[in-house]
Each structure stands twice: as structure tokens, then as C-alpha cells.
Amino acid sequence: MSAILARYFDGKSSDARQVSLELDAQGMLRVRGDGIEFSCPVAAVRVSERIGSSRRHLTFPDGSQCETGDNDGVDRMFAAQEPAAARLLHRWESGPRYALAAVAITIAAAAAAIFWGIPALAKQVAFALPASTEKLLGSDALAALDRFIFTPSRLPPERQEALHKLHAAMLAELAAGRGGGSGYRLELRAGGRAGANAFALPAGIIIMTDELVALSKDDQELEAVLAHEIGHLRQRHILRHVLQDSVTVLLIAVTLGDLTSLTTLAATAPTALLQAKFSRDFEREADDYALGHLARRGISPEVFAAILQRMEDKRPGGENAGKDAPDFLSSHPGTRERIARARGAR
Amino acid sequence: MEQNTAAQQAAAPVALQFTGAAGEYFRIWIVNLCLSVLTLGIYSAWAKVRRKRYFYGCTLLEGASFEYLGNPVAILKGRVIVVLAFAAYALLKEVHFLIGIALFFAVAAGLPWVIQRALQFNARNSTHRNVRFGFRGTKMDVFAVLLIGALLVPITLGLGYPFYLAMKRRIFVDNSTYGNQKFSFSATTGDYYLAALKLSFAFFGFLLGSLVTFGIGLLPFYLLLRAYAETSFARLSWRNTQLGSIRFDCGWTTGGLFGLYFLNTLGIILSFGLLVPWAAIRTARYKLERITLESADGLGGFLAAAQDSVGAVGDEAGELLGFDFGL
Numbered sequence: 001m002s003a004i005l006a007r008y009f010d011g012k013s014s015d016a017r018q019v020s021l022e023l024d025a026q027g028m029l030r031v032r033g034d035g036i037e038f039s040c041p042v043a044a045v046r047v048s049e050r051i052g053s054s055r056r057h058l059t060f061p062d063g064s065q066c067e068t069g070d071n072d073g074v075d076r077m078f079a080a081q082e083p084a085a086a087r088l089l090h091r092w093e094s095g096p097r098y099a100l101a102a103v104a105i106t107i108a109a110a111a112a113a114i115f116w117g118i119p120a121l122a123k124q125v126a127f128a129l130p131a132s133t134e135k136l137l138g139s140d141a142l143a144a145l146d147r148f149i150f151t152p153s154r155l156p157p158e159r160q161e162a163l164h165k166l167h168a169a170m171l172a173e174l175a176a177g178r179g180g181g182s183g184y185r186l187e188l189r190a191g192g193r194a195g196a197n198a199f200a201l202p203a204g205i206i207i208m209t210d211e212l213v214a215l216s217k218d219d220q221e222l223e224a225v226l227a228h229e230i231g232h233l234r235q236r237h238i239l240r241h242v243l244q245d246s247v248t249v250l251l252i253a254v255t256l257g258d259l260t261s262l263t264t265l266a267a268t269a270p271t272a273l274l275q276a277k278f279s280r281d282f283e284r285e286a287d288d289y290a291l292g293h294l295a296r297r298g299i300s301p302e303v304f305a306a307i308l309q310r311m312e313d314k315r316p317g318g319e320n321a322g323k324d325a326p327d328f329l330s331s332h333p334g335t336r337e338r339i340a341r342a343r344g345a346r
Numbered sequence: 347m348e349q350n351t352a353a354q355q356a357a358a359p360v361a362l363q364f365t366g367a368a369g370e371y372f373r374i375w376i377v378n379l380c381l382s383v384l385t386l387g388i389y390s391a392w393a394k395v396r397r398k399r400y401f402y403g404c405t406l407l408e409g410a411s412f413e414y415l416g417n418p419v420a421i422l423k424g425r426v427i428v429v430l431a432f433a434a435y436a437l438l439k440e441v442h443f444l445i446g447i448a449l450f451f452a453v454a455a456g457l458p459w460v461i462q463r464a465l466q467f468n469a470r471n472s473t474h475r476n477v478r479f480g481f482r483g484t485k486m487d488v489f490a491v492l493l494i495g496a497l498l499v500p501i502t503l504g505l506g507y508p509f510y511l512a513m514k515r516r517i518f519v520d521n522s523t524y525g526n527q528k529f530s531f532s533a534t535t536g537d538y539y540l541a542a543l544k545l546s547f548a549f550f551g552f553l554l555g556s557l558v559t560f561g562i563g564l565l566p567f568y569l570l571l572r573a574y575a576e577t578s579f580a581r582l583s584w585r586n587t588q589l590g591s592i593r594f595d596c597g598w599t600t601g602g603l604f605g606l607y608f609l610n611t612l613g614i615i616l617s618f619g620l621l622v623p624w625a626a627i628r629t630a631r632y633k634l635e636r637i638t639l640e641s642a643d644g645l646g647g648f649l650a651a652a653q654d655s656v657g658a659v660g661d662e663a664g665e666l667l668g669f670d671f672g673l
Contacts, residue, residue: 007410009476014525016410016475048413051396052370054403055411065476067411092377099373102380103620109383246433251387 004077006058006068008036019066021058023077031066047078049086052093114248119281122243126236141201142187153188153210160188163208166219167226170293174230177296184233186226188213196314198225200232202239215310223297224290224304231289237282280334287338305342308335359595359638364631366404368624374400375623391422405634407474416471458489469522483521491517512538515583524589533586541578548574566608573603584637591643597636606632 004021008031019033023042030039046059056074058066068074075082092098153160167186175182184204191197191209199207206229208222216222232238291301312335378393395418402412431453438445462485469481491514498506512535519531552571556564577598584596610625 009410011476014475014477048399049396051400051403052374053365053367054400055406055413056403057413063476067413067476089377093373096369096373099376102373102376106376106380106383109380113383113386242437246437 002073004068004070004073006066006070008033008064008066010064021066021068021077029077031060042078043081045078047074047081050075050090113251118244118247118251119240122240122247123236125243126239129239141203142205142207145201145207146189149192149194150189150207150209151192152190154190155188155210155213159213162219163188163213163222166223167206170223170226170230173297184230196311198229200229200238204233206230206233211314212311215314216307220299220303221307223299224294225307227290227293228286228304230293231286232282234289235282235285237286241279241282283334283338284341287341291342301342305339308339308342311335312339359640360408361636361638362634363406364404364634365406366401366627366630368627371400371627372620372623375626387425388422391418391425394418394421401630402472405630407639410475413473414471415473416467420467458485458492461492462488465518474524477525480523481518481521482523483517487517487521508538508542509535511542511579519583519587527590530588531583531586532588533582537582537586541582545575545578565611569607569611570600570604573607574600577603590641592639592641595638595640597638598633602632602636 006019006021008017008019009015017034017036019031019036022030022032024030024039027042028039029042029045031037040060044061048057048059050056050071053069053071055067055069056071058068058074060066092102155163164186167184171182171184184206187205187207189207189209191211194209196211196215197209198212201207206226208225212225213222216225287304290304294301294304374396378389378396381389382393395414395416398414398416402414405412435446435449435453438449462481462483465481465483465488469479472479491510494506494510494513499510512533515533516531519529522529548571552567555567555570559567577600580598581596584594587594606628610621610628613621614625
């Protein structure tokens with residue numbers, strides 16, 4: 001076997017000495033040159049892994065070291081002790097065709113993780129956590145909204161009572177049917193900036209604004225909206241949203257964190273886009289729940305389409321309005337598509 | 347006559363050399379990224395070590411390379427802690443805003459310790475010629491820098507910023523070691539104020555340029571400003587850094603760095619990120635090959651003097667305790 005030329009550093013000074021390394025038949029490595037002469041078992045030498053054409057470092061038991069650019073020579077000499085994984089990794093890094101495969105796998109895996117893996121995981125975790133977790137999450141959300149957006153409802157007391165009765169009847173039906181829904185409560189508020197709208201808060205609170213009540217033609221329309229919000233609550237959408245967002249941001253940061261700051265910055269843009277996609281999926285799930293509820297009660301899905309259409313018409317500037325509301329409130333993208341879905345459910 | 351030439355040769359500045367190649371690094375990078383995604387980020391600790399080992403191993407001084415010895419498991423431990431802290435913060439801040447604020451202060455209080463550990467980890471795991479670098483700064487040093495940065499700078503409406511920059515650099519350089527040799531820093535706070543003053547003129551140029559071109563020139567002018575800022579502070583700090591009798595020089599220019607960044611940005615955008623490794627190699631080559639070392643005694647003379655190196659033979663304690671946060 002041919003010798004390897006290397007520079008020897010004793011670790012005590014930064015002096016470099018030219019040496020040659022040779023392996024004998026007994027598995028002893030002989031290091032010779034420039035006032036150096038020793039040998040040690042080849043298995044006792046720690047060899048740095050091969051990364052591209054960068055220099056390799058061989059560390060001897062006494063802490064002294066050799067540095068060499070003769071990568072093939074090192075591979076030959078230490079073939080016996082090179083871990084299979086290291087060899088495989090270097091093979092993968094060596095071929096242009098393997099690199100193309102890596103690009104394809106990376107894109108496919110990232111897309112699968114973001115669009116399917118993480119949402120599925122978040123769903124599992126959200127349903128595994130006790131309901132009290134969500135209550136914990138939203139305990140001060142209503143108080144904050146009351147401070148900044150809402151004022152007490154100005155609906156007449158008997159109207160308010162009728163709406164609470166409607167809500168209670170829906171919960172009773174829910175409990176009798178598929179179970180759950182205990183602890184959900186309805187809060188009526190004057191909407192202020194939020195206008196004609198309804199929201200689900202994590203603590204099982206559904207907020208409906210006076211403006212929405214005024215906008216509705218009958219209580220069936222309000223029932224459809226309430227069913228949509230109950231759908232959000234039953235599907236644990238807020239907890240899932242928090243989980244999905246955090247995990248996605250984390251994954252992107254961890255995998256791309258090693259790149260330049262420029263690309264890390266660019267990584268935040270897709271997260272914002274994904275958020276819009278996630279909330280659209282959640283709207284669809286809640287709509288499905290509402291349409292199922294209407295079907296069970298024998299109410300036409302057209303009722304839901306009608307109130308959606310009127311809410312959309314009322315909103316100044318259409319779909320982009322309500323931007324100053326907190327993130328989880330600006331929740332209704334793609335209204336036209338949702339109306340079409342409701343009509344299609346007939 | 348002969349001796350004279352030898353002395354001249356000894357005193358001639360020596361530049362760092364970078365042997366990394368874009369194609370080769372692209373393949374390392376994409377395999378790193380692929381395995382990181384497939385393992386949901388766990389492999390990223392190994393990916394980081396592989397990347398650093400490549401760049402260190404491709405950086406040569408007088409024919410000898412640098413070596414990175416960071417242990418991926420230590421880095422993974424650090425990352426798990428960061429991820430858990432982040433997750434706890436993301437969930438608990440929703441519970442009550444006061445808990446969020448309390449957590450924020452808890453993290454802030456732990457920051458000097460984390461940064462000091464990270465600096466130490468990074469330095470101790472960097473070697474050249476089998477001799478380790480080191481960082482001897484204490485938690486209190488880091489705490490003082492952070493305090494100045496977080497309190498003095500806002501109170502003085504940014505006028506204290508050059509003072510903060512100078513202090514940060516001085517504490518970093520003065521506490522860095524190579525073997526048993528100390529680095530030292532000689533730039534004054536005044537130097538930093540002068541550089542900052544020039545930079546503020548450049549900033550007005552940036553604003554004016556962006557306005558005159560109706561915002562079209564925003565990105566190029568921003569890159570120009572960034573190139574100028576980086577160049578002036580890098581020159582200031584390298585030219586005032588000394589290791590034993592070795593002096594450093596930095597030959598970056600605003601124009602050179604601007605051309606580099608402009609092409610890098612263009613390439614990354616047009617290739618949807620696939621040219622990130624190409625940009626990284628170009629940047630490393632430009633920056634490293636323009637750092638030069640010079641010593642009146644000659645480099646060899648100095649390097650031999652760095653004897654009895656501190657823990658060049660495996661200072662395991664640093665590795666055991668120090669986890670890295672990629673700061």
C-alpha cells in the first residue's frame with residue numbers, strides 16, 4: 001500500500017512537520033519524517049470523516065495529529081474502520097444525479113410534512129389533550145376583546161333570552177346525539193369594529209354581534225351561524241391552529257436555521273401564506289359541521305348560504321376587510337367558495 | 347543579502363486561502379437539508395457540524411487547515427432545550443399575558459449564560475494546527491454588554507450604539523485565545539464613533555437614492571449600505587486585532603462586497619433558493635481570502651511560540667458542559 005504524505009502537529013506547539021504514513025502487514029501504522037518516528041495500531045487512530053475535498057485529520061492516541069489532503073489514500077488505509085453510514089453519506093454527496101434525487105426528496109418531504117404531517121399531528125395532539133387545556137388558552141381572550149372591540153349588547157332582554165334558548169336547545173341536541181358541548185356558552189355583544197360577525201373563542205365561548213342578529217332574516221340563519229361556530233369548538237380548531245403554527249415555524253427555523261440570515265428572513269413569508277391555508281381548511285371543516293346540523297334539523301342549506309352572502313355584502317371592501325382584528329378573528333377567506341359549497345350540499 | 351531576503355519574506359503578509367467549491371458544497375448542502383427534513387429537524391445538528399467541518403477544512407493558513415470539533419449530540423441537546431422553551435412560551439403566553447412577560451424576563455436573565463456558553467463552545471471546538479482556540483470571557487462580561495445594549499442604547503436614542511459595538515468587540519477579542527496566546531484589541535470608542543458618523547452619512551445617501559429612484563433602487567441601495575457598513579466595521583476591528591506579534595488586515599471593499607451580495611441575492615431569488623450554497627461559497631472565499639496576517643518576526647516564529655497549548659489534547663469539559671445555540 002502506498003504511503004500518505006501529511007503534516008504532523010504534536011498539539012503542544014503549532015510547528016508543522018512533514019511526515020509519511022505507512023501501514024504494515026501487522027496493522028501497525030508507521031509515522032516517519034523530520035525527527036518523528038513512531039508507530040501505533042491503525043485501529044487506535046481517530047479519522048475525521050470525508051466531507052468533499054476538505055482536509056482530513058488523523059488523531060493519534062497521544063493527542064498528536066496529522067493533516068492531509070490525500071482523501072483517497074486515507075480511505076484506502078482506514079477502510080476497515082470507516083463506518084458504513086459515513087461511506088454512504090459521502091457516496092450520496094458525490095454524484096450529481098444523487099444530488100438531484102435529494103432535491104426532489106427534500107421538496108416532497110417538506111410539502112408532505114407541512115400540508116399533511118403537521119396538521120395530522122396537531123389534530124391528534126389537540127384531541128388527546130383534555131378540554132381544560134383550551135379553556136386555559138382562552139381565559140383572558142374575552143376580557144381583552146371586551147376592552148378593545150366589543151361593548152355590551154343593546155338587544156332587548158327578551159330577544160337576548162330567545163337567542164340563549166336557541167343556543168341551549170342546540171347544545172341539548174348535541175349532548176343527546178353525539179355527546180360533548182358541555183360548558184359552551186353564548187355571549188352577545190355590540191360588534192364595534194368587528195361589525196356583523198360571530199366568533200368562537202377557545203374557552204368554549206361563542207360571541208355573536210348585535211349587527212349579525214340585525215342582519216339575519218330569521219332565527220334559522222342564526223342557528224346556521226351558531227352551528228358553524230360550535231363546529232370550530234368541537235374540532236378544537238384554535239388549539240390546533242396554535243400547535244400547527246408553532247411546529248411549522250420551528251421546523252422551518254431548525255432546518256433552515258443554518259443558512260444565511262437572508263434566507264431565514266425569507267422563510268417567514270411562506271409561514272404567513274400557510275396560515276391562510278390552515279384557516280381555510282378549518283372554515284371548511286366548521287362549514288361541514290354546520291351543514292350536517294342543518295340537514296339533521298331539516299333546514300335547507302340555502303339558509304346558511306343566504307346569511308353568508310349577506311355578511312359578505314355588508315363587509316366594506318369584501319374579503320380583505322377586518323384586517324385590524326386579531327389574527328384568529330379574521331377567519332373567513334374565500335366566502336364565495338363557501339357559499340357555493342353550501343348550495344352544493346342541498 | 348540572503349538574510350535580508352529571508353527577513354523580507356518573513357514579514358510579507360500572508361492571506362488566508364479558501365478551497366471550497368460551489369458544486370461540491372451544493373451536494374453536501376442538499377443532502378444535509380434532505381436528511382434534516384426527513385428526520386423532522388433532528389439531523390440538523392449533524393448537518394451543522396458537517397457544514398462547519400467543510401468550511402473549516404477548506405480554510406487554509408500557510409497550507410494548514412482549520413478544524414471544527416463540535417459534537418452533534420451536544421448541539422442537539424441545546425436545540426431540544428431551545429425548542430422546548432419556545433413551545434412552552436408559545437403555549438403559556440396564550441394562558442395569560444403576565445405569564446408571557448414573566449417567561450420573557452426568565453429567558454432574558456438566562457441569556458448571558460447561554461451566550462457565554464455558546465461563545466466558549468464555538469471557540470474551544472475550533473482548532474488550527476492541532477491547537478485550540480478559546481474564549482475566557484465570563485458571564486458578567488456578557489451581561490455587561492447585553493445591559494449596555496438593552497438599556498444605554500435606547501435611553502440615548504441610539505447615540506450609545508457605537509459605544510456598545512466597540513465594547514462588544516473588545517470583550518470578544520480581548521477574551522479570545524489561541525493556544526496560550528491572547529488576542530488583543532486596540533480600537534478606541536472614538537474610532538467606532540467616527541465610523542458610525544460616516545455610516546450615518548451613507549444612510550442618508552441610501553434614503554436619498556431610494557427616494558430619487560422611487561423605491562426601485564431600494565434593494566440595491568440597501569445592499570450597498572450593508573456592504574459599506576460591514577466593510578468599515580470589519581476593517582476597523584481586524585486592523586486593531588493582534589495575536590502575539592501577529593497583526594491582521596482586512597482587504598474587503600464596499601464595491602467588492604456590494605457586487606458579491608448583489609449577485610448572490612439575484613441568484614438566490616432566481617433559483618428559488620437552490621443557489622444558497624453557491625452564495626455561501628462565494629461569500630466565504632471573498633471574505634476569507636482578503637484577511638491577511640503579518641508579523642515582524644514572521645508567522646513561523648510566532649506560531650512556534652504558542653507552546654504548551656491549553657487543552658489542545660481534548661478539553662472534554664468544554665464539550666460536556668457547553669451546548670451550542672447557533673448564536
